[in-house]
Amino acid sequence: MIDLRTLRENPDRFRASQRARGEDDSVVDALLTLDERRRSALSGFESLRSEQKSIGKSVSRASGDERDALLARAKDLAAQVKAAEAEADALGGDLDELLMSVPNVVEEDAPPGGEDDYVVLEEIGEKPVFDFEPRDHLELGELLGAIDVERGAKVSGARFYFLRGVGARLQLGLLNMAMQQAIEAGFTPMITPVLVKPESMQGTGFHIAHDKEIYRLPEDDLYLVGTSEVPLAAYHSDEILDSDALPIRYAGWSSCFRREAGSYGKDTRGIIRVHQFDKVEMFSYCRPEEAQEEHRRLLAWEKEMLDKAELPYRVIDTAAGDLGTSAARKFDCEAWIPSQGRYRELTSTSNCTDFQARRLRVRYRDADGRPQNVATLNGTLATTRWIVAILENHQQADGSVVVPKALRPYVGLDVIEPAKKTGSR
RNA sequence: GGUGGAGUCGCCUAGUGGCCGAGGGCGCACGCCUCGAAAGCGUGUGAUGGGGCAACCUAUCCGUGGGUUCAAAUCCCACCUCCACCGCCA
Missing domain, CATH: 3.30.930.10 (Bira Bifunctional Protein; Domain 2)
Incomplete structure (x- = not known):
């Protein structure tokens, strides 16, 4: 598997490698786009999850009406967290699959061609x-x-x-x-x-x-x-x-x-x-x-x-x-x-x-x-x-x-x- | 193949729903002490992703995958691995 961070930093190296192998270099852009989307989904999930955890804590301390209100909010949030996590996971899965399909970067001294x-x-x-x-x-x-x-x-x-x-x-x-x-x-x-x-x-x-x-x-x-x-x-x-x-x-x-x-x-x-x-x-x-x-x-x-x-x-x-x-x-x-x-x-x-x-x-x-x-x-x-x-x-x-x-x-x-x-x- | 037991931080272990955002010990690192060391004392001690120049922040990870719940190491289901015994067998 190639390194996603290196790909982000130096996509041209990967494009050149793909071309040297005689393979499609557009996979590099597909990866970059998917990576961007996954990272934003991930941070969305993270902040929701963080909120859910802190509300969860307050539920255990609250009582009466306050507790009921918190529970209602927590329940709602739980659904959002679940959805956000599913989205981040799905994008992560797509990204991994695509990443796994890319062959290793060839050494620059390797002869190009078939x-x-x-x-x-x-x-x-x-x-x-x-x-x-x-x-x-x-x-x-x-x-x-x-x-x-x-x-x-x-x-x-x-x-x-x-x-x-x-x-x-x-x-x-x-x-x-x-x-x-x-x-x-x-x-x-x-x-x-x-x-x-x-x-x-x-x-x-x-x-x-x-x-x-x-x-x-x-x-x-x-x-x-x-x-x-x-x-x-x-x-x-x-x-x-x-x-x-x-x-x-x-x-x-x-x-x-x-x-x-x-x-x-x-x-x-x-x-x-x-x-x-x-x-x-x-x-x-x-x-x-x-x-x-x-x-x-x-x-x-x-x-x-x-x-x-x-x-x-x-x-x-x-x-x-x-x-x-x-x-x-x-x-x-x-x-x-x-x-x-x-x-x-x-x-x-x-x-x-x-x-x-x-x-x-x-x-x-x-x-x-x-x-x-x-x-x-x-x-x-x-x-x-x-x-x-x-x-x-x-x-x-x-x-x-x-x-x-x-x-x-x-x-x-x-x-x-x-x-x-x-x-x- | 059958029955039973077990899988928590490098190793050992505590932990039966919120005080676990995982405690303790060993090991390791650093410091104090010492002429030096040991002992003792103190401090620290994982991985992965994301954010940030950085200190740091954040999420995930208690065999694996699902589920229940506002909340799971902890409850439920399936699976995997290891150990023990029984059966079968090269």
Whole structure:
């Protein structure tokens, strides 16, 4: 949620942000008008209520005719107070609803425009050159007995899969390496709930009513998370954090669930785009003035992981129109996928400034002892999708795959060899 | 799933319709005392919105949401959470 007071003081900043996102900037004026109306309704209610309270006191002291007269007046006033309060509440409700619909203010340095208007910040590593016809990740995965999408579809439907054998070992090793890196950097490891209440989902910036990506359990009014960012953001909701403890950093390990509605026909092969995957996510609570620095640190940790996986990748600065609701700035790291001849997102780090914190009421005390909203940031350390990049980039002519050095202790193998035929069809 | 109990200021607790505009204790902060500290004594001690340059003023908040009443922490209804026991179960 954006800050109404800041909006009052600097509406142009918000108009510019809306335009950078390619969204309607007239919402700013609608907000200002509604805000004005609500404040006047509120002060009307307050003075009536104040009068009602003082008359209420005199009723208890008066007697006889005087008491009857006061009672009559109080009764009349009670009705007025009720009406005034209802009006102020209604306007407040409208205002909140509109306020909740406005996405975060984008950082001024973020590139304007849509999905294709990203800026490439750097390209790192050498794209592999093969003296044989490289296989794609699914072919490799099947050859290695690592990925089984056929049975995934049989058991659960399209976009589901089994990781088996070395595939399971590769994922466990990768995520463990991510966890270990995070722990060494001072993160607190977390295994989170994957089902959350509506207020946790909304607080994090997702629209439970409209978002087509979210799996819902209406019977229980619970929602499956698409990332552990959600439980980690809501973890400290309604809390005032100890200022000395900031930044507070968590590394969350969870399964993630996405409906992938509207992506029919996209990435239908293999495990690039699936309904369920596992992820280690960094999440940081810090002071707002430190958020941009923290964002760069999260990016650096992502790059460290990519370097350890020995993957060629590039870093992009996502354009304003492609930012999520909560993000003010977003950097993605995209790994080279040889079979596709293009880069695909492996990590994404967002600076959500105080947007989520305001919705979830996560605060800290500043030097004057006043509560202030914290800033929240998140970033990916590893996901199931990384297996795609690792298999494809490190494959050899015979279909074996060289395990990146840093990963070997976690996987327990130097080279993954094609499996003997196992299991029946 | 059933039965019972409980949810008040950071923590503990008082509070069965107007004197609660929430008392006390602990903790914390500041001051006095002290060579210094402890103890003791004194003072202060929440959040949110609105108004004001400010000191300050004002409204709301006693798990949540409704209701009764001129007036609700207090009465009524529903819900949530926690605890205990019983049943069922991975």
